[in-house]
Amino acid sequence: xxxxxxxxxxxxxxxxxxxxxxxxxxxxxxxxxxxxxxxxxxxxxxxxxxxxxxxxxxxxxxxxxxxxxxxxxxxxxxxxxxxxxxxxxxxxxxxxxxxxxxxxxxxxxxxxxxxxxxxxxxxxxxxxxxxxxxxxxxxxxxxxxxxxxxxxxxxxxxxxxxxxxxxxxxxxxxxxxxxxxxxxxxxxxxxxxxxxxxxxxxxxxxxxxxxxxxxxxxxxxxxxxxxxxxxxxxxxxxxxxxxxxxxxxxxxxxxxxxxxxxxxxxxxxxxxxxxxxxxxxxxxxxxxxxxxxxxxxxxxxx
Amino acid sequence: xxxxxxxxxxxxxxxxxxxxxxxxxxxxxxxxxxxxxxxxxxxxxxxxxxxxxxxxxxxxxxxxxxxxxxxxxxxxxxxxxxxxxxxxxxxxxxxxxxxxxxxxxxxxxxxxxxxxxxxxxxxxxxxxxxxxxxxxxxxxxxxxxxxxxxxxxxxxxxxxxxxxxxxxxxxxxxxxxxxxxxxxxxxxxxxxxxxxxxxxxxxxxxxxxxxxxxxxxxxxxxxxxxxxxxxxxxxxxxxxxxxxxxxxxxxxxxxxxxxxxxxxxxxxxxxxxxxxxxxxxxxxxxxxxxxxxxxxxxxxxxxxxxxxxxxxxxxxxxxxxxxxxxxxxxxxxxxxxxxxxxxxxxxxxxxxxxxxxxxxxxxxxxxxxxxxxxxxxxxxxxxxxxxxxxxxxxxxxxxxxxxxxxxxxxxxx
Numbered sequence: 001x002x003x004x005x006x007x008x009x010x011x012x013x014x015x016x017x018x019x020x021x022x023x024x025x026x027x028x029x030x031x032x033x034x035x036x037x038x039x040x041x042x043x044x045x046x047x048x049x050x051x052x053x054x055x056x057x058x059x060x061x062x063x064x065x066x067x068x069x070x071x072x073x074x075x076x077x078x079x080x081x082x083x084x085x086x087x088x089x090x091x092x093x094x095x096x097x098x099x100x101x102x103x104x105x106x107x108x109x110x111x112x113x114x115x116x117x118x119x120x121x122x123x124x125x126x127x128x129x130x131x132x133x134x135x136x137x138x139x140x141x142x143x144x145x146x147x148x149x150x151x152x153x154x155x156x157x158x159x160x161x162x163x164x165x166x167x168x169x170x171x172x173x174x175x176x177x178x179x180x181x182x183x184x185x186x187x188x189x190x191x192x193x194x195x196x197x198x199x200x201x202x203x204x205x206x207x208x209x210x211x212x213x214x215x216x217x218x219x220x221x222x223x224x225x226x227x228x229x230x231x232x233x234x235x236x237x238x239x240x241x242x243x244x245x246x247x248x249x250x251x252x253x254x255x256x257x258x259x260x261x262x263x264x265x266x267x268x269x270x271x272x273x274x275x276x277x278x279x280x281x282x283x284x285x286x287x288x289x290x291x292x293x294x295x296x297x298x299x300x301x302x
Numbered sequence: 303x304x305x306x307x308x309x310x311x312x313x314x315x316x317x318x319x320x321x322x323x324x325x326x327x328x329x330x331x332x333x334x335x336x337x338x339x340x341x342x343x344x345x346x347x348x349x350x351x352x353x354x355x356x357x358x359x360x361x362x363x364x365x366x367x368x369x370x371x372x373x374x375x376x377x378x379x380x381x382x383x384x385x386x387x388x389x390x391x392x393x394x395x396x397x398x399x400x401x402x403x404x405x406x407x408x409x410x411x412x413x414x415x416x417x418x419x420x421x422x423x424x425x426x427x428x429x430x431x432x433x434x435x436x437x438x439x440x441x442x443x444x445x446x447x448x449x450x451x452x453x454x455x456x457x458x459x460x461x462x463x464x465x466x467x468x469x470x471x472x473x474x475x476x477x478x479x480x481x482x483x484x485x486x487x488x489x490x491x492x493x494x495x496x497x498x499x500x501x502x503x504x505x506x507x508x509x510x511x512x513x514x515x516x517x518x519x520x521x522x523x524x525x526x527x528x529x530x531x532x533x534x535x536x537x538x539x540x541x542x543x544x545x546x547x548x549x550x551x552x553x554x555x556x557x558x559x560x561x562x563x564x565x566x567x568x569x570x571x572x573x574x575x576x577x578x579x580x581x582x583x584x585x586x587x588x589x590x591x592x593x594x595x596x597x598x599x600x601x602x603x604x605x606x607x608x609x610x611x612x613x614x615x616x617x618x619x620x621x622x623x624x625x626x627x628x629x630x631x632x633x634x635x636x637x638x639x640x641x642x643x644x645x646x647x648x649x650x651x652x653x654x655x656x657x658x659x660x661x662x663x664x665x666x667x668x669x670x671x672x673x674x675x676x677x678x679x680x681x682x683x684x685x686x687x688x689x690x691x692x693x694x695x696x697x698x699x700x701x702x703x704x705x706x707x708x709x710x711x712x713x714x715x
Contacts, residue, residue, distance in 0.1 A: 004518055004550065004582045005304065006304070006584065006585070007303060007304065008303050008304055008305040008383075008384040010585070011304070011305045011584065012305075013574075013586075014545060014584050014585050014586040015584075015586075017545070017586035018526070018544075018545040018586050021526040021527045021543050021544065021545075021586070022526060022640070024526070024527045024543075025526045025527045025599045025640060048575070049574045049575060049586075050543070050586070051529060051543075052575055053529070053531050053536055053539065053575075054529040054530065054531045054541075055531065057527075137375045137377070138376075138377045141374070144374045144375050144376065145372050145373070145374050160372070161372075163372065164707055164708040165398055165399070165401070165402040165623050165699075165708050165711065166402060166708070167401070167402055167405040167406075167697060167699055167708075167711050168405045168406060168693070168694070168697045169406070169545075169547075169639075169694075170637055170638075170639060170697070170698070170699050172637065172699060172701055172706070172708045174635070174701055174706035175706055176706060187375070188375065188377070188386055190377045190379075192379075193384070274333075275333055275334045276333050276334055276335050277333035277335055277336055280333060280334075280335030280336065280339075281335070
């Protein structure tokens, strides 16, 4: 009977493909939120398995903060062109201008929170009823509570106390006009599962995930890339280190880790040995308060 | 390496959070920054020591009230297996959340405080586990350190629980005495309970056979989506995308499209873009059929040798999950896998006391957390299996047509 037994990665893959197809079957105007990070790259790979030889029943949508790593943007454009799938890019900078929003100030002024405005505008512009994202439950404790089909009201808000029960593998995508659903096909994957899957499927990644020399400054023990978006203080020392990125977000709020890992195998070895969580090691924005993520999600963050 | 999904049922007082914290900690799934964060939090709350419940209670409201409200999912793995824990609240007020967490579980850990023995909530959790047909039950007799690791205490609880298991028809029950706080029988076998001959909890979780929870006999394939590229070179391509929820499908197999009842054969199977001679549950695949038949989302491609039941009137055990009551005569959408039909709840036969399993007189309405036996009439025929025979094709949800909320969980009888 062992011939009919699936490895855990195959089970996770089958579950994710099933979720993708539920989106295709239940919604009229879905979208796949694509950032150029490893999780959304994994989503694209899963979407290929779910829908080829057909086209994706949704466009790729990137909410560009203007503070992205060039490597991730180049990868994004090349991937969309290679797949022949539609890519929609909306810029947070444009939203700031149009809506006269106030840019956050400070040393690492991050547009992470402002991203929500652009995302909600984009959802409205294209009348998206479902947005597929690469969030995982192991990332953060508020996310550990989130459904795979997570309903947002017309203001994009998540109400953690009023979540629909989600039973078996049955997903209820019924919504009212103006509401939308955020869908997370890799909810049950851990960081290591994603890396193991990338290795097994030989998925190509942007170069910043591998060790490279980079000019950085140190901030509270974290290494932050030098860029035009951060404000140097007189005491800051800029130096070059061999680093890689464990997550890819904004240049202003994502920290690099010192590493010599040049292959996926090296990276998996490092992650297996690490004692710090993915977000803890690399995200500056989660450190604000105990409920930073819960609060952002309630306001429409993905 | 395979995957085990389990649910933990119990309250903070039984040491549930400590147990989960212990499993995560001993499998090195808690990271330093996460420990530091709960350490900071514990100090904020002036409790002095680290409160492992903070690891699992992810919402502000839960931390403020010190209770688990909603299901949280936690992950850890050992070299042998990947584990997904659905950490569900144990209080009766959150029965619907436990039902939710239990719906996908291969195994339930039911926690008993060794000092208290089999309690009302033990029975409730066991009843829910049996209603949801969870294949394996682990009775974790916790806080053995507080009863001097006594074999008599353990034996008496086993005798008491065996009666519960028998009345519920629970077949695969394993008893493990442990101390989550001190780590006895969690990862390593405890030296303090040499009289206990079974495995440690983690060892058991690593070894328990979950293969038998997947049905490989009754071929069921609910169609989710039809793939038709309609390009020049793929003009005639028509693939039925879905997940095999049970059974094995082979090229050439006779299949029947339900509920239409049309028979044909499998022409080809695609798995991840490659043609394969066979596929099995729970793989997501694309099926191609010999004949051109009108098939759409919600239809089920059934292995012809293992017929499915088809009816428009369903007897169900129903857990009501909404704040608004269920009023017989009200219409709801019924969703079974990818099929959604309008339905009406005809009558309530009885209400189940989830603490005692007694059948109480049918109430005029069912309210939040009630478990009732009812009859549901559907607008069109539903291909289904009895939940107790085939979980994957016997569990349906009810959706309120006006609020769109999931209001009920049906176990079809």
